Amino acid sequence: MYQTQRPSRSEFVAIRTLQYHVRRWGDASASPTGAPLVLAHGWMDVGASYQFVVDALSEAFFQGRQIIAPDWRGFGLTAAPTPADHYHFADYLADLDQLLDHYAPGQAVDLVGHSMGGNIAMLYAGVRPQRIRRLVNLEGFGMPASQPSQAAARYAQWMDELRRLERGEITLKGYDSADGVARRLMKTNPRLSPDKAQWLAQHWARPDAQGQWHILGDAAHKIVSAQLYRVDETLAIHSAIAAPTLAVQASDDSMGQWWKGRYTLAEFHERLKVVPDCRTAVVQDAGHMLHHDQPQAVAALIEHFLWDKKH
Numbered sequence: 001m002y003q004t005q006r007p008s009r010s011e012f013v014a015i016r017t018l019q020y021h022v023r024r025w026g027d028a029s030a031s032p033t034g035a036p037l038v039l040a041h042g043w044m045d046v047g048a049s050y051q052f053v054v055d056a057l058s059e060a061f062f063q064g065r066q067i068i069a070p071d072w073r074g075f076g077l078t079a080a081p082t083p084a085d086h087y088h089f090a091d092y093l094a095d096l097d098q099l100l101d102h103y104a105p106g107q108a109v110d111l112v113g114h115s116m117g118g119n120i121a122m123l124y125a126g127v128r129p130q131r132i133r134r135l136v137n138l139e140g141f142g143m144p145a146s147q148p149s150q151a152a153a154r155y156a157q158w159m160d161e162l163r164r165l166e167r168g169e170i171t172l173k174g175y176d177s178a179d180g181v182a183r184r185l186m187k188t189n190p191r192l193s194p195d196k197a198q199w200l201a202q203h204w205a206r207p208d209a210q211g212q213w214h215i216l217g218d219a220a221h222k223i224v225s226a227q228l229y230r231v232d233e234t235l236a237i238h239s240a241i242a243a244p245t246l247a248v249q250a251s252d253d254s255m256g257q258w259w260k261g262r263y264t265l266a267e268f269h270e271r272l273k274v275v276p277d278c279r280t281a282v283v284q285d286a287g288h289m290l291h292h293d294q295p296q297a298v299a300a301l302i303e304h305f306l307w308d309k310k311h
């Protein structure tokens with residue numbers, strides 16, 4: 001199994017109505033040499049997913065720097081709200097806002113987000129521009145543009161899926177062992193090495209009393225949003241981002257695989273033009289889980305972009 005170089009500490013923080021689980025690296029009591037670094041995970045992932053990147057950071061960058069990675073509500077060890085049969089995207093912004101109040105009161109942070117976490121990070125940086133010093137978006141592309149004419153069908157789909165969830169038709173698959181979870185992770189991501197898959201399986205899932213392993217995610221996350229993705233609103237928020245921004249993509253075209261031409265990398269790059277100070281980078285030989293595929297390259301990009309000897 002993968003051997004961590006910088007073990008994290010696990011803690012719970014009261015955020016809104018929840019006990020939020022947070023992974024912490026570094027010494028918060030030391031005189032900081034840099035802004036706190038906040039790592040936001042993606043959909044059906046956990047904060048521990050960043051372990052490989054944290055291990056790959058240089059000692060000079062890591063020394064004296066507080067690094068935190070929360071489990072979003074209903075993922076990892078952060079319990080789902082009770083009761084909950086769906087999730088509102090805006091809740092992630094409010095959760096992050098209060099997490100920053102707890103860990104970095106009155107201080108701007110460096111924020112890194114992957115996939116869904118990248119979309120959260122981009123929106124938050126536009127809504128609270130003074131809270132973000134620098135921003136890194138790892139494969140957080142947003143969604144295809146929608147039209148108002150799609151709204152009625154979307155609401156109907158949302159209501160139908162709520163009934164399916166209640167009937168137990170929307171679930172997350174269980175596994176017989178941690179090895180089964182690891183094999184599933186490697187099937188999804190063929191670049192993931194067995195040692196990393198075994199390590200991730202221990203944080204991505206847990207066994208029940210009968211020994212069946214279950215993903216640490218609420219099945220209600222699979223319910224479609226009742227609201228359409230409104231590109232004009234998103235771009236208006238992105239245009240308010242004050243932090244220097246780095247948008248990182250993998251050499252594999254994740255969007256081509258997902259959207260089959262309905263939404264392309266070219267469209268994403270066009271959207272990025274509204275961000276006042278934005279540059280881009282590509283991680284070679286990597287897919288959507290680029291922080292697992294090439295943690296050294298991702299760590300180097302993050303470190304180079306965030307490094308500032310004045311902080």
